[in-house]
Amino acid sequence: MQYSMLEVAFAGHVAKVTLNRPDVRNAFNETTIAELTDVFGGLDARDDVRAIVLAANGPAFCAGADLNWMKKMATFSDEENRVDARRLADMLSAIYRVSKPVIARVSGDAYAGGVGLVAAADIVVAVDSARFCLSEARLGLIAATIAPYVVRALGERASRRYFTTAELFDCATAQRLGLVHEMVASDALDGTIEKMTATLCANSPNAVRESKRLVQDVAGRVLDEALIDDTARRIASIRASEEGREGVASFLEKRAPAWRD
Known part of the structure; x- marks a missing residue:
């Protein structure tokens, strides 16, 4: 299947799924959500795939929800909003529950729903310059659909703080809190991930x-x-x-x- 918002590539037993909306900092909309749900469902059924890398093109990993999509949601009825939110929840679940280990290749900032994508992965390798922010409260929203994954990754205490303050935190803090496993320089990112996928595939x-x-x-x-x-x-x-x-x-x-x- 061809995707308009993603790039999908294979190397040996490793599948690489890349968010490909660098012009909007890889923010996701309903199309991105549908495509991510579909591709992870398909990869789950493939015996030749043993590991999945979730990556992003451009300087940001994922800025969360696309603003135009959010504007559209503001006009939805309560039922339409529930259906739309459930699609997002199902996408995160597809990443979290896929039977292959998922490595998040965090090459830049992750905000809001982007933190949810990171938290849904099994292993997180991030560049030391990456920043993270659960920014929903600034917009009068809450991090509801990503909460099951973020709270598991950060723990309850840190989640209470960052959900309510919407503070920006750096990669070193993300690693200390458990959201990030490996913090590396940008020129070591791909090499670190290649070693990790080789270990998994062995x-x-x-x-x-x-x-x-x-x-x-x-x-x-x-x-x-x-x-x-x-x-x-x-x-x-x-x-x-x-x-x-x-x-x-x-x-x-x-x-x-x-x-x-």
């Missing part, structure tokens, strides 16, 4: 997929008998899987596993 595709789901399912749950039983069931299942047996056999036989092609 691992068992099934184990990577199940590990991502495990963390999402376990996080925040009460440590009770049901959780203990669930984790025991998961490891028993993976041990008996084709890749589980191949991984153990290849280690014992001192050879590369079959999934490393």
